[in-house]
Amino acid sequence: MLKTFKLGGVHPPENKLSADKKIEILPIPKTVFIPVAQHIGAPATPTVKRGDEVKVGQIIAKSSSFVSTNIHSSVSGKVKKVDLSGDSSGYSKQGIFIDVSGDEWIEDIDRSENLVKEFDLDGRKIVQKIQDAGIVGLGGATFPTHVKLVPPKGMKAEVLLINGVECEPYLTSDHRLMLEKGDEILVGTQILMKAMNVEKAVIGIENNKPDAIKLLSEKVKNYKGLSVVALKVQYPQGGEKQLINAVTGKEVPSGGLPIAVGAVVSNVGTAFAVYEAIQKNKPLFERVVTITGKGVANPSNFKVRIGTATTELIEAAGGLPENTGKVISGGPMMGRAIASLDIPVTKGTSGILLMPEQESVRGDYISCIRCSRCVSVCPMGLEPYLLMTLGEKHVFDRLEDEKVMDCIECGSCSYTCPSNRPLLDYIRFGKAKVGQIMRSRKK
Amino acid sequence: MNKLLTVSPSPHVHTNDTTQKIMYRVVYAMLPVLVWSVFVFGLDALRVTLIAVVATLAFEYLIQKYLIKIKPTITDGSALITGILLSFNVPSNLPWWIIVIGALAAVGIGKLSFGGLGANIFNPALVGRVFLLISFPVQMTSWPVNTQSGVDAVTAATPLGVIKESILNGVPISDIIGKLPSPVDMLIGNIGGSLGEISAILIIIGGLYMLWKKVITWHIPVAVIGTVAVIASIFWLINPEVYINPVYHLLTGGLMLGAVFMATDMVTSPMTPKGQIIFGVGIGVITISIRLFGSYPEGISFAILIMNAFTPLINNYVKPKRFGGKQ
Numbered sequence: 194m195l196k197t198f199k200l201g202g203v204h205p206p207e208n209k210l211s212a213d214k215k216i217e218i219l220p221i222p223k224t225v226f227i228p229v230a231q232h233i234g235a236p237a238t239p240t241v242k243r244g245d246e247v248k249v250g251q252i253i254a255k256s257s258s259f260v261s262t263n264i265h266s267s268v269s270g271k272v273k274k275v276d277l278s279g280d281s282s283g284y285s286k287q288g289i290f291i292d293v294s295g296d297e298w299i300e301d302i303d304r305s306e307n308l309v310k311e312f313d314l315d316g317r318k319i320v321q322k323i324q325d326a327g328i329v330g331l332g333g334a335t336f337p338t339h340v341k342l343v344p345p346k347g348m349k350a351e352v353l354l355i356n357g358v359e360c361e362p363y364l365t366s367d368h369r370l371m372l373e374k375g376d377e378i379l380v381g382t383q384i385l386m387k388a389m390n391v392e393k394a395v396i397g398i399e400n401n402k403p404d405a406i407k408l409l410s411e412k413v414k415n416y417k418g419l420s421v422v423a424l425k426v427q428y429p430q431g432g433e434k435q436l437i438n439a440v441t442g443k444e445v446p447s448g449g450l451p452i453a454v455g456a457v458v459s460n461v462g463t464a465f466a467v468y469e470a471i472q473k474n475k476p477l478f479e480r481v482v483t484i485t486g487k488g489v490a491n492p493s494n495f496k497v498r499i500g501t502a503t504t505e506l507i508e509a510a511g512g513l514p515e516n517t518g519k520v521i522s523g524g525p526m527m528g529r530a531i532a533s534l535d536i537p538v539t540k541g542t543s544g545i546l547l548m549p550e551q552e553s554v555r556g557d558y559i560s561c562i563r564c565s566r567c568v569s570v571c572p573m574g575l576e577p578y579l580l581m582t583l584g585e586k587h588v589f590d591r592l593e594d595e596k597v598m599d600c601i602e603c604g605s606c607s608y609t610c611p612s613n614r615p616l617l618d619y620i621r622f623g624k625a626k627v628g629q630i631m632r633s634r635k636k
Numbered sequence: 637m638n639k640l641l642t643v644s645p646s647p648h649v650h651t652n653d654t655t656q657k658i659m660y661r662v663v664y665a666m667l668p669v670l671v672w673s674v675f676v677f678g679l680d681a682l683r684v685t686l687i688a689v690v691a692t693l694a695f696e697y698l699i700q701k702y703l704i705k706i707k708p709t710i711t712d713g714s715a716l717i718t719g720i721l722l723s724f725n726v727p728s729n730l731p732w733w734i735i736v737i738g739a740l741a742a743v744g745i746g747k748l749s750f751g752g753l754g755a756n757i758f759n760p761a762l763v764g765r766v767f768l769l770i771s772f773p774v775q776m777t778s779w780p781v782n783t784q785s786g787v788d789a790v791t792a793a794t795p796l797g798v799i800k801e802s803i804l805n806g807v808p809i810s811d812i813i814g815k816l817p818s819p820v821d822m823l824i825g826n827i828g829g830s831l832g833e834i835s836a837i838l839i840i841i842g843g844l845y846m847l848w849k850k851v852i853t854w855h856i857p858v859a860v861i862g863t864v865a866v867i868a869s870i871f872w873l874i875n876p877e878v879y880i881n882p883v884y885h886l887l888t889g890g891l892m893l894g895a896v897f898m899a900t901d902m903v904t905s906p907m908t909p910k911g912q913i914i915f916g917v918g919i920g921v922i923t924i925s926i927r928l929f930g931s932y933p934e935g936i937s938f939a940i941l942i943m944n945a946f947t948p949l950i951n952n953y954v955k956p957k958r959f960g961g962k963q
Contacts, residue, residue: 200959205649283643362649434959447960519642525649532643552649553642559712560754562655565907574958576907579951596958604647611655612754618645 195400197425198435199444201572203605204427205526207401211365211485211492216373218496219509221293225268225500227253228280228288231539232329233336234260239289245272250299250476253289256324262337263327264289267478267498269297281522281529281536288537291500301474308376309472312384319388319471326470327477327540331462332356332367332431333523335541338463342388344452351455353394354440355382355464357409358424358431360399361524364544366481367461369494371398371405375412378461381468383416385459393418395440396461401426428526429603433458435572447599462543482506482538486547488514497538504534506545518553521546526604558613567606567616573599577606577616584623589630592623598631600624658902659713661849665842666720666897672838673831677728677780681831685723687732691739692719699748714753718742721761724832724893725937726768729780734772741767758944759901762937769937779828794829795822795888799880800933808877822887833893836886843896852900855909859916860895860923861886867924885927894919894936904944911947911954918943 230236237254247253247266254264266289273290280286298304314322324339344350355378359367371378382394396413398406400423413419424430424439434445436458443454451458459467462480469475478499485492490511497506503520507513513534521528522542538545567577575596583592597620606616673681696715700708709715722742726735742764750756769776779794795816802812817827825835832839846852868882885891899905899919906915919939926935 200957203651205651438959444960447958449960513639517639517641519644519648521646521648523646526647528646528648530641530643530646530648532641534639534641546648548648550642555644555650559655559709560752562658562714562754562902563905563907564655564658564902568907568956571956572959574956574961576956578907596961599958599960602646608647608649609651609653611651611653611658613650613654615645617647621645 195423195425196439197427197430198438198572200574201570201605202427202429203570203609205362205608207426208362208487209365209368209401210363210487210489211483211494212368214365214369214493216369216481216494216496219498219501219506221268221296221498222501222505223293224273225291225293225498226278226288226502226535226537227264227267227291227500228278228286228537228539229254229264230286231264231335231499231541232262233334234258234262236287237261237264239275239287241272241275241289243272243274246270247272247291248297248299250302250478256327260337260340262329263325263476265327265476265478266291267500268293270294279533279536280539281531281542283529283532303473303475308380310376310380312380312387312471314387314471316388316390319384322471323388323467325476326466328463328466328470329477329540330460331466331480331540331543332460333527333541333543338459338467341457341459342385344389345450348452349455350389350391350452350457351393352441352457353382353386353389353391354436354456354458355394355396355461356431356433356436356458357396357398357402357405357461358436359402360426360428360431361526361528361543363485363546364483364524365485366483366494366543368402368405370465370481371402371409371461374465375408377468378464379409379412379416379419380472381464381466382419384467384471385464386418389457394420396421397424397430397436397440398422399424399426399430428605429572429601432572432601432603434601447596477540480538480540480542482542483544484510485544486514486517486549488516488549489547490514499539500537502535502537503531503545506538507534507547514547514549516549516551517547518550519548521548526608527602555615556613558615561612561614564611566609566611570605570609572603572605573601575600577620580623581614581616581619584619587626589623589626593627593630597623597627656711656713658851659717661846661851662717662897663713663720665845665851666717666724666832668838668841669724669832669835670720672825672835673724673728676825676834677831680728680780683732684726684728684730684735684831685720687735688723688739689716689719691736692716692722692743695740695743696748699744700752704748709753712753715743718747718760718764721832721897722764724897725761725765725830725890726776727779728831729778730775734768734775737771738764738768754903756903757947758941759898759904762898762941766937766941794933795827795884796927796933799884800927803878803928809880810877816884819883819887822884827888829888830890830893832897833890836892839892839896846896846900853909853912855912856900856905856916857895859913860899860919861891863917863920864891864924867921871928879928885924889927889934890936891923894923894940899940899943904947906947906950906954908951908954908956911950914950914954915943915947918946
């Protein structure tokens with residue numbers, strides 16, 4: 194029996210079109226737009242101005258508080274302007290426009306491909322270096338990694354979970370990374386274990402990637418304290434709380450952090466970024482992005498410089514299909530539909546998904562027939578039909594009692610509703626309102 | 637590039653299952669029962685079903701279009717189910733105008749007055765059936781004898797009617813057992829009764845189909861049937877001369893039809909498995925209580941309607957197990 198999480202879950206068609214496409218390097222664009230807020234927390238403060246010359250890997254915006262990160266230039270060239278432009282959130286955000294010339298890297302970076310296994314930094318120095326390198330959770334949540342590595346007072350991490358689940362349909366960037374950079378990910382994992390002072394790390398991989406499971410299961414034999422767990426193909430297996438539950442059997446308490454059950458979760462992409470930062474002195478300025486969709490000529494996995502416009506990726510994959518109706522940054526279950534193809538790849542961009550017109554527009558919805566499918570698929574044990582009604586009717590105190598804040602917004606309820614009801618839309622609205630009320634109560 | 641893109645919140649994919657498909661699966665599950673009723677009661681059974689279905693659809697359309705003034709929803713399949721279920725709950729020789737009145741009560745009172753699909757508290761077909769049972773007790777309880785064993789026009793009491801009479805008149809079970817059909821006849825449906833309730837085996841097959849297609853879960857049917865079986869067995873063991881063998885309770889009357897096709901109505905049953913079991917046990921207890929101690933021979937319709945009324949309360953108190961809640 195494969196391990197899985199205990200409550201709910203759905204199994205949307207996997208559509209991993211780009212699973213056997215090797216990671217290719219996307220040509221450097223002529224211009225980039227690098228937002229200063231690519232992470233959860235305070236935006237970084239720009240340290241460059243118009244006309245400045247920058248190199249690849251140079252800091253161009255500095256972390257402004259503990260929960261924030263540095264932003265590094267992904268290209269070499271001249272700063273065109275520091276200005277507002279749209280990002281995947283749909284809002285205009287501050288960022289740095291750079292006109293590219295050449296590809297000159299700062300000297301500290303080791304650009305060789307050879308594997309470096311040994312490291313002798315102590316935990317504190319590792320955390321510092323991760324912070325300097327601007328590393329955030331690359332699974333999509335973009336929470337600054339150095340913050341996770343320092344547990345709150347009185348709490349101790351016992352196990353590190355490396356998330357290689359990639360439960361979102363279509364996306365394959367983590368899958369390819371595990372196949373092509375397996376050792377690097379494992380060394381990165383060991384570095385993270387040292388930083389957190391834990392003895393044990395488990396890599397969780399969904400069972401639809403048997404090649405990655407086989408490869409990493411072989412490789413972990415050479416590393417101390419590492420193991421690989423195959424997980425049932427069930428969305429949202431890669432949700433932080435679901436992964437912890439599937440691997441350790443423990444439940445993160447309602448409203449609590451994973452550290453409350455002694456677990457810290459990092460994505461495989463993050464582990465790879467940590468490897469590069471510590472062993473190669475390379476800050477985070479590029480990542481693997483899947484470009485995919487049913488109409489796409491060449492679904493691919495590209496290594497992309499941060500700040501590259503979406504349109505460049507689309508061109509490299511064979512151009513925008515005629516019938517494209519929607520472009521999604523991320524996967525189809527939790528990704529964001531973007532309004533413009535100029536939006537840049539940021540640290541959290543795991544994929545770009547092009548949806549044909551006929552799949553882009555939502556159909557009408559009809560009455561709830563109380564089939565209770567939303568209740569049975571909710572991985573948090575909530576009652577989405579009820580939360581939607583309470584949201585519609587603005588019954589916020591009741592929403593709080595019904596644990597609306599536990600919702601992880603995985604979308605399983607909306608996905609599964611036979612009446613096509615926009616359950617998650619109203620739940621998000623309710624969460625936002627209840628969050629406001631809770632914050633105002635604390636003041 | 638000036639292409640206009642659709643922007644909407646996630647998720648961006650949706651299952652291809654629809655409410656309409658679910659409704660039609662219920663209809664498919666009921667077809668074997670319908671075919672059997674035609675086989676047993678002749679074309680009269682088809683007449684009753686057709687009148688019930690046409691009347692139900694027509695009332696839904698007319699009321700929605702001209703009274704409530706909304707877009708009629710007769711294609712969603714729910715009114716079709718109500719029509720078929722209503723016909724399953726009446727004798728095959730029922731005059732057409734009574735069926736039409738039943739359809740009006742089912743759709744008008746039972747469904748649309750509450751706000752239509754999803755908003756009704758009571759099972760619409762049962763509202764129709766009980767309305768008729770109270771308004772036309774004679775016509776609703778004269779059962780044609782099945783065409784293979786006798787003449788069309790003759791009517792006779794159902795097995796449950798015979799059993800009820802023995803309880804009320806203090807006739808020992810051993811005296812009436814000969815008047816009752818054999819368990820095999822009851823299982824196959826070679827007995828008298830309402831259109832859709834006679835063949836236990838075909839109802840169970842329909843239920844299994846719905847289980848396989850994930851239209852229903854096992855909780856409600858098992859809880860209803862199990863509760864009736866347990867309580868009927870206890871009384872039978874205490875005094876088999878007064879209380880009949882539980883097999884008769886399980887295979888006669890509307891128990892199977894109610895447990896499989898009517899108590900499982902999604903709209904009017906609880907949302908959580910635990911709630912569904914409470915709901916099913918409640919139906920079982922009320923059904924067998926009416927059968928053993930009430931004045932009606934049969935109680936499943938009333939039992940389901942009574943428990944329908946408790947459904948919102950059950951939903952309010954029986955919550956699913958929360959992730960990360962108290963262990």
